[in-house]
Amino acid sequence: MPTHVDIREVCLRDGLQLEDPIPLSAKVALLEAIVATGVREIEATAFVSPSKVPALADAPEFAEALAAFPDVEFSALVASPNGAKRAIASGLRSIEYVVSASDAHSQANVGRSTAEATAAIADVTRVAHDSDAAVEVIIATAWDCPFDGPTAPQRVVDIVTAAIELGVDRIAIADTIGTTTPRRVTSLIEQIRPIVGALPLGAHFHNTRGAGLASAYAAVQAGVTRLDASVGGLGGCPFAPGATGNIATEDLVYLLRDSDIDVDVDLTAAIEAAKVAQQLVGHDLPSALLRAGDRIRN
C-alpha cells in the first residue's frame, strides 16, 4: 500500500462543468477556498468548445487568476492539440488530454474514434513539451461506456501502450459514468501497471452508484498514487441526470487519513470549501462529511 496519495482537486472543472455558469469572481472565491485546503494540484478549467461547456467558457480569464498561487500545480483539460495550444497560451503548464476507450463515447464527446483520438496524443505531447508543459493522458470510459456497455480492458491497455510510446508524462484511468466497482478496478489496474512502469498512475471515480470511495480505496491498494476528487462531491454525469457526482474530497481525505495514508489536504478546510461550492451552485451537494462532520474523537 502507498503511504501517500496525491489528490487532485477537480471541483473547478469536472465539478462545475454541468452547472449553470457562475460569475468569474465567484469562481475565484471557490479557487481561494480550495487553495486553502493545502491541495498541491488543481484541475482549473478546460479549453474546449465554449458552446458545448458554457460553464468553462471563461477559461482564459480564469487562468489569469491562477498566477496568484505559484505553489500549486494547475492543470487544464483539453480534447485536441488546439486546446493544448490555447491552454499553454493562457499560462497552463500541465495538460490533461482525454481519450475515450470506447468508440461511441469518443464520437459523442469529440467526434473522433478512439484510434483517431489516440493518434492525436502525438501532437498534444509535442505542443506541450515544446513549451515545457507536462501531459497526462486520461482514459475515459475505462470500465464502461454509456452507449457501448462494458469496455474491453485490452482497449485501455492499447491506449496506455500508445501513450507511453508517444512520451506522455502521466496516465490516469477514469470511471466516466460512475459504474465500476472494486473488483473491476483491481483487475484493470493489474493489467496496466506493468505497462505504466514508473510513470505516475492516477484514477478518477464518480460516486454515481455509491461505489466511488470503495473503488478509490481498491485503486490505492492496487498501486494508484494519484486520485481526483471534488469538494462537496460536486459534479454530475450527463448520462445519469441528478445523480451523485465526483467522489467528495473531504470523504476521500477522511477515509485515507483513517487508513494511515498521508494526503496534502486539510479536512476541515476541505469541508469549508465544500460549503463555498454548495453556496455558489445553490443546491445540496452529496458529500457525507458536509452533513456529518468529522468523527467525534477524544
Added chain:
Amino acid sequence: MPTHVDIREVCLRDGLQLEDPIPLSAKVALLEAIVATGVREIEATAFVSPSKVPALADAPEFAEALAAFPDVEFSALVASPNGAKRAIASGLRSIEYVVSASDAHSQANVGRSTAEATAAIADVTRVAHDSDAAVEVIIATAWDCPFDGPTAPQRVVDIVTAAIELGVDRIAIADTIGTTTPRRVTSLIEQIRPIVGALPLGAHFHNTRGAGLASAYAAVQAGVTRLDASVGGLGGCPFAPGATGNIATEDLVYLLRDSDIDVDVDLTAAIEAAKVAQQLVGHDLPSALLRAGDRIRN
C-alpha cells in the same frame, strides 16, 4: 473471497427507528415491497421501550403481519432478556441482542456497563433457546463510540469470546456511528475471526462518512458473509443529525453483483422498495441507485 453474501434487510427496524411513526398499514406495505426483493432475512422490529423508540412501539401488532411470509427469517432486536421474552411471545424465532463495546454508549443506550450487558447474554440465550429461537449478538460501537472515542479492539474480542462461551448462534459487529473505514474493518475482523471460528459472522455499516460500502467490501474480503443493509439507505444516526444512514441495499447489491458475489436480492425490486420507503417517510433518501438507476448495459 466468499462467493455468496447473505443480506439482512434492516429498513423496517434500523431504517425506521428515528423516523416519525408511520401507520401499521404503511409499514406492512413496505414489508411487502421488501419481501418482493427476494431477501431471505429481515430485521422486522425491536422489542425495546416504546417511549424511547416510538416508531417501533407497534412491534407486537406488526409481528402478526409476519406470519404471511413463512419463507423469510424475521428477526427482532432486543436490549434485555425481557425484550427477548416479548419478541418470542410475539412469534419471533430470531433474536438480535445488542452489546455496546464502549461503556459510555452502553450506559447511554441501556443504562448498563458493557460488562453487565455482556453478562446478560446468558439470560437472553437461555430465554431464546428454551423456545428454539436463535440468538445473534450484535456488538455496537465496535470501532468508535460517540462519547469514548475509538474502541479498543480487545473490548470487542472479549465480548465475542464471552458470547461464544455463552452459546450464541451468530456474531455481528456494528459501526454504530458510521465512522470506520476499510483498514480498521480488516484489522478488527482479523482479530475476531479466529475466535468466531465456524459461527456465521456479520457486519453492519452506516454510510455516515461515505465509507460504508468500502467498509462492507473490506469486510467481505476479510471473510464476513452476512451484511445488514436498508433499502434507500434509510436510517440515521442520533449522533450525526441529518447524516446519511445505513448502507443502501440496492447500492450494496450493485457492488456485490458486479464483484461476482451472489446475493438473494433482486436489484430492480430493491430500488422499487426504496421508492416505497422514500414515499412513506416523506423525504429524500441517500441511496445512489435510487437516483442513478442500474448501469447501462448492452
